[in-house]
Amino acid sequence: MSEARELFLRARGRTFTSFNEDAESQWKGPFYFIQGADPQFGLMKSWEIGECDYGGDEWEQEIRLTEEAVQAINKLSPKPKFFVLCGDLVHSMPGINAVFSGHYHRNAGAKYNDLDMVVTSAIGCQFGKDTHGLRVVVVTEDKIVHKYYSLNELNANGLDQELVDLLKQK
Incomplete structure (x- = not known):
């Protein structure tokens, strides 16, 4: 099975199998995780033109920055324990x-x-x-x-x- 596909199969039966209860129930030392927030696709164009109701049809800047964030995280050593994305995912969309x-x-x-x-x-x-x-x-x-x-x-x-x-x- 490919590594990418296996990653998506780690969440089953209301459990995320990458965090095994036996292995994770005791403190084993420091770790870190990464929190990202508000990719908010469409907001940058809205701010650029000064109109919050528009810009949802242009997501290029946010997509580029989100890809840059993923690339930066993937280069880290040691790897983070997990990544969580919070906040507004989308600001606006065309034809919504x-x-x-x-x-x-x-x-x-x-x-x-x-x-x-x-x-x-x-x-x-x-x-x-x-x-x-x-x-x-x-x-x-x-x-x-x-x-x-x-x-x-x-x-x-x-x-x-x-x-x-x-x-x-x-």
Whole structure:
């Protein structure tokens, strides 16, 4: 199995296998991790032109800087224990008709004009009656379809056939 593919398979069964409980439960000395924040694709152009509602169609600067950050991290020795990316991932996008977010720890949403605001409940601590879960978002040329799945439901049943069928459209 390729190293890159194996990296993505380390997170299974609600556990990240790179951190083995037996190996990590006792202090073994100092380590470091890296936190990155706010790549916020689209913001640099917005600031450049002085208009916060525009610029989402130009992400080149942010992509270049994000790639530069990954390259810098990959060159480090010793390697960090892990990397976490926080904050705003995207500032704006061209032709946007849905915004997906979290932080509310329950499912919620609203619509303003043609913009859907979709709030996804937490994987972790729940503040409402929603179960721990994930939102699956399918994007086709014509529409965006999303569904919130509990972790148990997604593990047991996978994706609904309706979503799978959308992925098969050309």
